[in-house]
Amino acid sequence: MITFVNAVVGISLGGLLYTIWPEHYFVWFPTIPLFYWVTALIMTYCMEVVKHKGGDISITTYMIVRLCKFLLACIFMWLYATKVGDKLRTFGFTLMLFYFIYLTMETYIIYLYEKKRIRRENRLKNG
DSSP states (O other): OHHHHHHHHHHHHHHHHHHTOTTTOOTTTTHHHHHHHHHHHHHHHHHHHHHHHHSSOOHHHHHHHHHHHHHHHHHHHHHHHHHTOTTHHHHHHHHHHHHHHHHHHHHHHHHHHHHHHHHHHHHHHHO
16 A cells, blocks of 8 residues: 555656656656665564564554654755755655655555554454
């Protein structure tokens, strides 16, 4: 699901920037969806490791992973600003737009996981 959303948003936004707002398109645009795709894979792997070791993913684990992702995004933006610096405002806006899209999607996935976990616990407790 994350890969599909990443591809749809990346291609759509990239296409809009390239065709409708070419003055805002920047050559490094494809690195943003790639960055979030890689961090989503890493986050999924980390959550699976925690799940298999401890049984359940806690909200604390999720928030630590979110903090790491935010810090990586800040480092990515800092690297872009210091090394490339081209269209920095557009890059920052696009980076944060992807951040909030992924934040929403990943929060919803954790919500579904917790809902399923609570239902499973209630079934074990009652039956």
